[in-house]
Amino acid sequence: MNIRFAKDKDLKKVKDMWKYCFDDTEGFLKYYFENKYNCKNTLVIEDNNTIISSLQLNQYKLVLNNRIYDTSYIVGVSTFPEARGKGAMKVLMKSALNEIYKKGQFISILMPIDYRLYRRFGYEHCYDQIEYTIPIEILKDFKVKGDFKRAYLEDISNLISIYSSYLKDKNGYVFRDRYYFENLFKEINSEGGYIYIYKGKDGFDGYMIYFKMDKDFFVREIAYKNVDALKSILGFIYNHNTQFNKVIISSIIDDKIKYLISNLKNIDMKIKPFMMGRIINFEKFIKSLDLDVYVDFNLKVEDEFINQNNKVFNINVQSGKIQVLETDGVEDLIIDINSLSQLVFSYVDVEDVLFLRKIKVKNEYALNDFKKLFTKKINYINEYV
Incomplete structure (x- = not known):
């Protein structure tokens, strides 16, 4: 097997x-391969000379712990059926991890099809969403107080403002700028979706991205x-009640909808991994x-795939010097x-990892020091590719 970065001629394959x-x-x-795909980021x-x-x-x-980090989001992990079971994925993932390290990046993310596939490469669950399934009639008492309009490119500055305000005290989210939203419009349009923005008495205060599915909003x-x-x-x-019987809403884990519904017994709420x-680079992240x-x-x-992490480190912090x-x-x-990845992403704290017996403790004083490095936060991310 030969692993390399793709060339322009490899696009069709x-x-x-x-x-x-x-x-x-x-x-x-069409959207993805015209707007997101880059052969320079494709392994x-x-x-036998065939991809x-x-x-x-x-x-x-x-945005992690109030700092902005460049990161690689691994997507499109794929193998033709005739090559499956021959170890290609292991070779591919190990190479990807080391390429990300060489990029100088400290962290990485991916959306798994199967968690078991990626846990063996050091990736661990770090993000949840809450998903509501609500009969639309339950929303009949809610009224639109301001004005909605379909959002276009000229609304991007307001979309950025709303997004930034919504996530100002959250963690792990993607930093979105104008270029990001320009691509988001293309992505949503490619799948027949809608972005609507709301203007209340104080200006533009909210937005929603939605799709009209066969039976569901x-x-x-x-x-x-x-x-x-x-x-x-x-x-x-609710104003779509003649078109749909129910709405499915994906949102941040501490979303406030559940506080507004009069009878929660009539809706379904679930946590969605x-x-x-x-x-990727423990030393530089710390x-x-x-x-x-x-x-x-x-x-x-203990890191089987990135040798630079697979070491004993002395961590010394004094007067802000690390x-x-x-x-x-x-x-x-x-x-x-x-377990270290979950701590770094603030999805858990040291007490959680200790409870799960994922830390071997030889020095209780060191454990108290270790606890000072990490705090649990509310993570949110909503990027699909």
């Missing part, structure tokens, strides 16, 4: 592989600055943190890369 492996519409395929495996497997490293900026994303905007969004949805994350603590301990990280150095000293704590 990569696209055919995607079409075989994923159930996407022609409209979405392929050749066997048999590929993936893409789509580039995003992620599906809301992929909502964002709002205040309760009036949220109530008006629900009223807007959404995204996995992975630490150095990037803003820490006002005093710690000094040795941590052994040192992370490889050491031959005896480890105080031992942790695997999966």
